[in-house]
Amino acid sequence: MLTLPLPPPGAGRRQGRRGNRQWVLGVLAPSSPPSGSLCTTAWNRLPRVRDGCMERPGPGPAYCAKPPAAPVSQDLSLLLGRNPPVCNVAVETQSTSSEEMVPSSPSPPPPPRVYKPCFVCNDKSSGYHYGVSSCEGCKGFFRRSIQKNMVYTCHRDKNCIINKVTRNRCQYCRLQKCFEVGMSKEAVRNDRNKKKKEVKEEGSPDSYELSPQLEELITKVSRAHQETFPSLCQLGKYTTNSSADHRVQLDLGLWDKFSELATKCIIKIVEFAKRLPGFTGLSIADQITLLKAACLDILMLRICTRYTPEQDTMTFSDGLTLNRTQMHNAGFGPLTDLVFAFAGQLLPLEMDDTETGLLSAICLICGDRMDLEEPEKVDKLQEPLLEALRLYARRRRPSQPYMFPRMLMKITDLRGISTKGAERAITLKMEIPGPMPPLIREMLENPEMFEDDSSQPGSNPKASSEDEAPRGQSKGSRSPQPD
Template sequence: MFDCMEALGLGPRQLYDVTSHGACMLRKASPFFAGLDTFAWTSSASVQSVETQSTSSEEMVPSSPSPPPPPRVYKPCFVCQDKSSGYHYGVSSCEGCKGFFRRSIQKNMVYTCHRDKNCQINKVTRNRCQYCRLQKCFEVGMSKEAVRNDRNKKKKDVKEEVVLPESYELSGELEELVNKVSKAHQETFPSLGQLGKYTTNSSSDHRVQLDLGLWDKFSELSTKCIIKIVEFAKRLPGFTSLTIADQITLLKSACLDILMLRICTRYTPEQDTMTFSDGLTLNRTQMHNAGFGPLTDLVFAFAGQLLPLEMDDTETGLLSAICLICGDRMDLEEPEKVDKLQEPLLEALKIYARRRRPNKPHMFPRMLMKITDLRGISTKGAERAVTLKTEIPGPMPPLIREMLENPEAFEDQTESNDTARNKHISLSKKKKTNAKENVTEQNQIEFAYILFLWLLLLNIVSCLTFFFNL
C-alpha cells in the first residue's frame, strides 16, 4: 500500500521531527509500550493528488469581470410626461401617477372638474385637476384589475417593512417664508380663543328663506373679512410683484375659497356653531337664514372634515396662500410666475406638516385635497349669490358683488359685465369728450363776448373823438 515506511521507536513523551520531503507524521498508539509510535510515510497517491491540485490551481486563471448591463431606460410617463420609474398597471408611468391611480381605484374616489373636463395634464399641472388626471390614466391604458390584483397579492404575502425615519427640516428661506405667512394670517384672522363669543336669538329655532337682520349683519362681517383677505394677500412674499391685473384675478378667484376656509376653521362641533371675526356665533339654522340657504349643510360638512386634520394657524395660513397663488386661474397674464411663487409654499406646507406629525405622512396630501373641495363649495356659493340677489330688498354690498364676479364660475355673466363695463367706459369717454367740447364752446363764447365789448368800446371812443372835433 505504501511505497516506503519507516518505523521509529519513541520513548514516552519523546518527539522526533521528520522533515523528509513529502513526508507526513502519523502517530499511533503502540500495543507494546505506553509510548507512541510515529510512522513517517509518503504515499504516491497523496503526492499525485497534491500535484494534481497544484496543477489545477495554476490552470484556474481569473477572467476579467464582465461590464455591468446598461440601465433600463423607460419611456416618459404616459400620463404626465415626467421621468418614468417603470411599467405600472400596464403602462410606463412615474411614481406620482402610479400612486395617484392606485389610491383613486382602491378608495373609489369621485373627482370633479371645474372647467370643461379637458384640462391639460403634465408634470406641472397634474395636481390641479384630479378628474382629468384620472381620465388620462384610463386613456393611456392603466388597468383597474392590475390594481386589484396587486392589492390581493400584497394581502397574501405581507412582509414587515422597516421604515426609516425621515428628517424634515425647513431651510432658512422656507423658515422665513413660513413665519411671514403665519404672521400675515394671524394678524388678519384672530383665532377662536381670542374672540369673545356672543349669540343672537334671531330665528334660531326654525329655517326661513332669509332673515334680513341676520343678512345685514352677515354682509357687514363678510365685507370686513374680504378687506382682511386683501390685506393678507398683500403681505404674502412676492404677491405684490405680480401685475395688478393678476393680483385682482387671483383675489377674485380665491376670495370665496379663503372666506369659506376661515369660517370653517371656527367651527365648534359640540354646539354645531360657527363664529365670525367679531365673536358673533350662529348655529346651523341661523347660518341658513343669514343667507347661506341650501349651501349651509355643505359648509358644515366641510367644517367637520377639517377637524381630523387638526390644522394650526400656520397650516391654515399656508393653505390659504396656496389657494390664492395658483397658476391655473383663468385670464392670468403671467401664470408661470404665479406657479413659481406657489412652489415654495407647497414645499413649506409639506415639510411643516410632516415635522409636526412625523407618524402621519398622509396629512399633507389630505390638506391639498381640501382645495378641490373648497373650489366646489365656492362655485355653489357663487350660484347661491345669484339667487340671493332676488331675495334681498336692496343691492348686494359692492365689495361682495365685486368679489363674486368670479370668471371661473360665471363666464357668461362676466362677459356681460365686461360688456356693460366697456359700455360704461365708452359712455364715460363720450361724456368727457362732450365736456371738453362744451368747455371749448364756452371759451369761444367768452372770447367772442370780450371781442364784442372791445369793438364796442372802440366805436364809442371814435364817436367821442368825432364829437369833440366838431
C-alpha cells in the same frame, strides 16, 4: 559558511501530468562572482548555462533547460504577495522523486448548514427563531399569536399530537408546544419594538429639516394669517336670538349683519394676500384675477376653521356666533349644510394657524386660474408654499405622512363650495331688497364661478358695461383698495 543547495542529478526533469517535460531552471546567476573566498567557492560550484543547456561542475553530461512556456511577471513579489529576496543569488528547487506535479484544486465550498428539525412539528427547520430551531410555519404562527394576543381553545383533552401533518388542527396545543420547547414571548416583543424604533427613526422630525428660506417663508405666512384672522380663543363670542329656531327664506336683519362682516373679511383677505412674499411683485391684473378667483375659497376656509362641533355653530371675526339655522337664514340658504359638512371634515386634520395660512396662500397663488398674464410666474411662487406645507405638516406629524395630500384635497372641495356659493349669490340678489354690497359684488364678478349675470333681474347695467371694457382697465378700476 554560505551554502547554496544544488539540484540533484534528476531534479531538472520532472514528469508533468500530461506527459510533457516540465523544466525548472530556478537559477538567477549574476554576471560575475561575488567577492570573498567563501562566496567564490560557492560561486564556482554553481551550474553554468550555455546555449540553453546547464553545465554541471565536474564529470557528467550537461542537461538542457527549456525556458518556461508562460511569461513571468517582472515583479514576483506582487504575484506572491511576499517581500523581494534579500540575496542577489537564489536557487529554488523542489526535491521530488517520480510523483506527478498536480496543481492544487480549489477548496470545495463548505457544506450547507443543517439545522435540527423543527422542535414543534418536526418539519424541516429554517433556522433558530425566538430561541429554538423551528420551521417557517411555526415561526409565523407563534409570532402572530403573541403579537395579536390570540386566545385558542382545544376541543379535546389539551394533549393533541403536533407534527407537520396535524399542526394546523389544534392551535391551542400548537401554541402550548411552542412554549414547552422554549419559544420566547420576549423575543417576539423585542423584535416588534425594534422594527417600530426603526420606522420611528426614519420618520423622526429631525429628518424633515427646513431650510432657512422655508423657515422664513413659513414665519411670514403664519404671521400674515394670524394678524388678519384672529383665532377662536381670541374672540369674545356673542349670539343673537334672531330666527334661531326655524328656517326662513331670508332674515334681513341677519343678512345685513352677515354682509357687513363679509365685507370686512374680504378686506382682511386682501391684506393677507399683500403680505405674502412675492404677491405684490405680480402684475396688478394678475393680483386682481387671483383675489377674485380665491377670495370665496379663503373666506369659506376661514369660517369653517371656527366651527364648534359641540354646539354646531360658526363664529365670525367679531365674535358673532350663529347656529346652523341662523346661517341658513343669514343668506347661505341651501349652501348651509354643505358648508357645515366641510367644516366637519376639517376637524380630523387638526390644522393649526400656520397650516391654515399656508393652505390659504396655496389657494390664492395658483397658476391654473383663468386669464392670468404670467401663469408661470404664479406657479413659481406657489412651489415653495407647497414644499413648506409638506415639510411643516410632516414634521408636526411624523407618523402621519398622508396629512399633506389630504390637506391639498380640501382645495378641490373648497372650489366646489365656492361655485355653489356664486350660484347662491345670483338667487340672493333677487331676495334682498337693495343692491349687493359693492365689495361682495366685486368678489363675485369672477368668470370662473359663473357667467355674466347682466340678464338676471336686479343686475346693474353699469357693471355690465364695465365688464365689456378692456381687461386691464376694467380690473384696474375695480381693484379693492383696503386700508
